[in-house]
Amino acid sequence: MRGSRALVLLLAFALVASAGTYSVRWGDTLGGVARRFGVPLGVLASANHITDPNRLRAGQVLAIPSAGGPAAAAAPSVVVHRVARGETLGTIARRYRTSVARLAQLNGIHDVNRVQEGAVLQLDGGAQWVCPVQGRVAFVSGYGAARAGGRRHEGVDIAAPRGTPVVANVAGTIEHHVNPRGGNAYYLKGDDGDTYYGAHLLEFVGPEGRVRLGQAIGRVGNSGNAVGGINHLHFERLAEGGAAVDPAPLLLRACPTTSRGA
Numbered sequence: 001m002r003g004s005r006a007l008v009l010l011l012a013f014a015l016v017a018s019a020g021t022y023s024v025r026w027g028d029t030l031g032g033v034a035r036r037f038g039v040p041l042g043v044l045a046s047a048n049h050i051t052d053p054n055r056l057r058a059g060q061v062l063a064i065p066s067a068g069g070p071a072a073a074a075a076p077s078v079v080v081h082r083v084a085r086g087e088t089l090g091t092i093a094r095r096y097r098t099s100v101a102r103l104a105q106l107n108g109i110h111d112v113n114r115v116q117e118g119a120v121l122q123l124d125g126g127a128q129w130v131c132p133v134q135g136r137v138a139f140v141s142g143y144g145a146a147r148a149g150g151r152r153h154e155g156v157d158i159a160a161p162r163g164t165p166v167v168a169n170v171a172g173t174i175e176h177h178v179n180p181r182g183g184n185a186y187y188l189k190g191d192d193g194d195t196y197y198g199a200h201l202l203e204f205v206g207p208e209g210r211v212r213l214g215q216a217i218g219r220v221g222n223s224g225n226a227v228g229g230i231n232h233l234h235f236e237r238l239a240e241g242g243a244a245v246d247p248a249p250l251l252l253r254a255c256p257t258t259s260r261g262a
Contacts, residue, residue: 024060037064049212054108083119093193098123102171102191130214131255132169132198133160133233138257140232143246154244155197155236156251162231163202166218168211169254170196175208182234183223195241199234200226 022033034044044050048062083092089100089112104112106122115121131137141157168174170190177185182199188211189195202221211217222231237247 022062022064024056024058024062026058028056028058030054030056033062054106083115083117083121085117087115087117088113089115092121099191099193129192129250129254130167130169131251132166132196132235133158133220133255134165134167135160136256139248139251139255140230143244143248155234156247157232157234158251158255159230159232160220162219162221164220164231165205165216166198166201166220166233168213168215168217170194171213172211173209174211174217176204179224181225183226184218184221185224186217188217189241193240195238196247197234197236197238200224200232202231 022037024033030044030050037044044062044064089103089109092115093100093103100112103109103121103123109115138159139156140159141153143153143156145153147153168188170188170192172188172190172192175187175189177187177197179185182197184201184204185197185199186201186204187195187197198218200221200223201218202223204218205216220231220233222229226232226234235247235251236244237250239245
């Protein structure tokens with residue numbers, strides 16, 4: 001009888017695995033499910049839009065991506081940090097270019113003023129940043145390029161077909177900012193501590209407020225002073241919410257390109 005039951009369980013497990021989904025049972029953890037299917041924890045969390053890997057509910061259905069598929073290649077890695085004597089969540093957040101709120105969320109910390117020496121904290125990996133335009137793009141104007149009136153271009157122009165989804169390149173809070181120069185534009189206050197500005201959208205997708213990594217927030221267009229020109233996203237990075245800095249190093253790592261302009 002035990003052998004028959006074991007065989008049934010094995011068959012059921014095989015069916016779940018081949019279907020690409022798993023129904024969470026009481027006592028399951030995201031890490032345990034990830035190990036069971038041989039998928040990195042960050043990949044599994046990203047595929048299911050899970051921001052707090054410490055919270056699962058029984059009966060929740062998880063999509064199980066292929067360990068070697070495209071989701072695995074694009075999803076965040078998971079890294080950890082062991083708290084040293086004298087460290088605070090603030091100093092750790094600055095070191096890893098994240099926020100105290102994000103560290104608390106990832107690790108189920110309720111009192112952000114108390115962190116125990118020797119505690120192992122989970123952090124987002126380097127792929128917590130994605131290309132703000134989906135699909136292949138072309139960089140058509142770079143940071144610092146000359147503009148009329150002696151101005152300098154404070155961002156990078158990312159060309160893509162009209163209507164291509166624009167997504168949140170980091171998790172954070174988005175504010176719409178319609179203006180004559182930028183047209184349908186937005187500010188994204190990122191959980192990584194930086195603020196991002198995007199302009200010339202065809203339209204917004206979804207309301208203002210909290211957005212997750214990779215969530216659609218608009219569509220590529222040529223509104224504002226780009227009317228009649230190419231469809232593109234003007235994209236700026238404001239380091240720690242201050243002065244604009246060149247976003248190209250991040251974009252070149254994150255965006256699949258068709259060409260790169262000056």
